[in-house]
Amino acid sequence: MKWTAALQAVKTKLATARPKVKATHRWKTTGTSTTLLKFKSPRLFIAGTTSLLVIGSGAVLISSHVQASKSCLQIYRDGQYIGLVPNNPETVDTMNRVAAGYGVQFESTPVYTQVRENYPWQRVESFPTAAAVIELNNQPLVYTTSTESANQVLNNVKQALAGDIKSASHVTTSFVGDVKVVATTIGIADIVQPSDATRLLLHPQSTDPMSGRASSPAAQLNSGSHQATTQRPALSVQTHATVTKTVSLPYHVKYVKDSQLAKGDKKVVTDGKCGTQKETVSEIYLNGQQTAEHVLTKDTVTQPVDEVVKLGTNAGVASGGWIWPTDSHLITSPFGYRSFGGGQFHPGIDIGVPTGTTIHATNDGTVISAGWNSGGYGNWVEIDNGSGITTVFGHMSRVAVHNGEVVSKGEVIGYSGESGEATGPHLHYEVRMNGTAVNPMPYT
Structure with a gap:
């Protein structure tokens, strides 16, 4: 079946149109540089994500079908070959729903052959799909399946980076920079599952052997004076915590001169005691590491007691004490x-x-x-x-x-x-x- 000119125009428009963008949630503090976090497109990943072409959130990852099936479908549009997908019910159903959603038709021919290692899967990776992008300072970091998923990814990242401050009476956390979720339309190859998006934001330089993904371009965030092995997250979280502390107030030592003691000798007359003070302190953390603190209020509970010490001034008396010259005291x-x-x-x-x-x-x-x-x-x-x-x-x-x-x-x-x-x-x-x-x- 050949495609009509009208359907061809629809497909051409879909392939060339820029994604529509709509801003939703937003967090603001200070700025930083950004780099898009995305998977490269090796064979297994593109084949698996092809099955995620769904208008909504019912996608199922089926990359295993590429390895398990020897049967594939050649996809044609208007008689022109555009790509190869695994021949299994999930993939076929997904392709049909995508085509119906965009009002286009395609034809397919089954072939029974193993897919060669250098097969150009990129032919099918450009199918446009509804998605959500997480941006930092208006620069895209990672694409995922929906705005709900993207917001959950940000919540997971925030919890992971903020840490647990158990003693705090009040804690607020916020991302560093202008972080927001934007609804968009993007090629299927650029979309990752929420769990993968979370890992990409937390560990931009890591390698995921399950997807065949190589080091992300976000590793550029760690360039410059930092070593290549430094693991920095793509986002940073600042935490403000208010804590109450009990601190010790040191006592002072007062010296009283005594000519009956040898010079330099000391004798404690009154023992010193430390006082106590309660402080309300504001602590600031960056990705779970404390960076600053300042005292908000102070309340003295007990005053310190000064220590009184006699200080000998008699240069001729070593120990300060005198003894009787004989055993007899008569x-x-x-x-x-x-x-x-x-x-x-x-x-x-x-x-x-x-x-x-x-x-x-x-x-x-x-x-x-x-x-x-x-x-x-x-x-x-x-x-x-x-x-x-x-x-x-x-x-x-x-x-x-x-x-x-x-x-x-x-x-x-x-x-x-x-x-x-x-x-x-x-x-x-x-x-x-x-x-x-x-x-x-x-x-x-």
């Missing part, structure tokens, strides 16, 4: 004016101990005199403890250190006795501040 004569012997001033304390009792340095320092003292102290040791403080140990039976020796607190410096002007065995212990004798009790 004081036989205190510091100050005596009530006997004419009321003489006693510049130290006398500690009653047997001869040979070990005597210890009451703090760190340097020995400035060790040996016999002709002023009545007998065998003595004088130690410079720094910051104008010196300690004196008199009436020893013998000394165990020498001039210039550095001694540590608790170190044995000699042994008690009754040398010099002493009426019995004891230790005479003095503390001098800048050369003046002071009560040694605070330094024991």
